[in-house]
Amino acid sequence: MRRILFSLYGLAVLAFVAGSATYILQTHAEYERVAEENVRTAQELAAAKARLEEQRVSLQRMREDPGYVEQVIRARLHYAKPGEDVYRFENP
Secondary structure, eight states, X not given: OHHHHHHHHHHHHHXXXXXXXXXXXXXXXXXXXXXXXXXXXXXXXXHHHHHHHHHHHHHHHHHHOHHHHHHHXXXXXXXXXXXXXXXXXXXX
């Protein structure tokens, strides 16, 4: 009888250890996934901040520099001064 009780306790402890190990491994895998996502999100945030700064600088230049405004209008809208010709080439 005593042997059966020890066996049952042993099995219970073994089941508890196995369940705990499984839980710890799943938790660790989830931690790794979240850490990778955190790194990716931090990189995306840094890129967005860099784009925002570029846009802020461009907007400031547009407010202060008429030559820059002319350059942007010519490049994006293909505008030309009277008497100038604009040639557009399609990329192959």
